[in-house]
Amino acid sequence: MQIGPYRIDPPVVLAPMAGVTDKPFRLLCKRLGAGLAVSEMTTADPRLWQTRKSLKRMDHEGEPEPVSVQIAGYDPGMLAEAARLNVANGAQIIDINMGCPAKKVCNVWAGSALLQDEPLVARIVKAVVDAVEVPVTLKIRTGWDRQHKNALAIARIAEDNGIAALAVHGRTRADKYEGEAEYETIAAVKAAVRIPVLANGDIGTPQQAKHVLDVTRADAVMVGRGAQGRPWIFREIAHYLATGEELPEPSPAEVSTILLGHLEHLYTFYGEPAGVRIARKHLGWYAKDRLENGAFRHVVNRAEHARDQWQLTHEYFQALQDGWRIAA
Structure with missing residues (x-):
């Protein structure tokens, strides 16, 4: 898959997740096979750019290219300025968040709340695309709720205003993360536009990734919650897509x-x-x-110091490895 000058290979992408896809996790997922890793969303509000949290989110030193940074907000001018700031700070792709279903985000008319106002979507997309020289991507859901699915309309707006690639989560905002993702809408979007489309939602195994690509004809899959605790899922999916074979589960x-x-x-x-x-x-x-999850979490969550937490984790997995050898 191509996003501007960048070839995304393998076509398996880490989804932006607030509080999850920080720099350590992005670097880990890239090392374990992700073709692209999108940052957690950074605010477009300039009043918050100098907070410790924002400064950490905008730290891309040593990150392999392409560096993709997601921005969130509701005002076209502020989003354009946020895009310029992040490009100056190392971003090589800017991603606009119109997919977050969180109440605190939607209440300020950001994230997936924007899907309710198609003219505003057009103004935001145009403002950000015009503001920077790098490719701009967009992440959306299928609509605000099941009675108001407008992903097709949004996709056409995105394409007409210069968006380089579009990621679609197969749920509406009202669905949040409940129920099963549906892929028919993603397939319809892919059939309607010429820009690359990434399919997102409920991709937790290599087999599901292949199924989603087959039914949607999307250019790539985007993995979110499926990578939590299993960052090696990217190499598993890439290997399965390339060979049709499953990699063995990693040992403890x-x-x-x-x-x-x-x-x-x-x-x-x-x-x-x-x-x-x-x-x-x-x-x-x-x-x-x-099976030992409950006891492990109880012990490790009590650790207040890095050395204790690290040592407890080391001992836990050493015991698992000893049992794994015996079972093998």
Whole structure:
């Protein structure tokens, strides 16, 4: 898949997720096979650009290209200025958020709330595209609710105003993350426009990724929650799409190496205690499918210091690896 001058290969993309796709996680997912990793959304409100959170979100030093940064807001002028700022700070692709269903985002007429105002969508897209030299992409849902699905109209607006690629989550805003994603609307969007389309929603296995590409004819898949606790899903999907074969599940030792490296990057990037706190949700995701999950989370969430959290995690996965060897 091509986005402006950038070839996205493999066509498997990490979705932007607030509080998840920070720099340590993006780097990890890229290393494990993601063709592109989109940043968590950064605000278009200039009053918040100098907060510690915003500065961390705008840190792209050492990040392999292309660097894709998502911006969120409701005012065309502010979004255009935010795009210029992020490009000056290293962004090589700007992504506009019109897909977030969170109440606090929609209440300020941002995220997927914008889908209710198609003229405003057009003004925002044009303002951002005109503001920067880099490719601009757009992420949307299928509509505001099931009675108001307008992804086709939004897609045509996006294409007409210079959007380089469009990601579509197969749910409406009202659906949030409930029920199953539907792919018929994504297929209709793909058939209606010439720009690349990324299919998003409920892609948690290589087989599902292949199914979604087959039924939508999309140019790429975008993986969100399926990567939480399983960042190696990108190499699994890429391998399956290329060969039709499944990679073996990583051993506990492999998972431990990936996870402990992730923890170390979080501690370095955020420092203590923020790194320890942020690591807890990732630890929960890594362990969520294991029988010992409850006991592990209870112990590791009590750790207040990086060295304790790291050591407890190391010991947990060492015990899993010992049991894995015996079972094998």
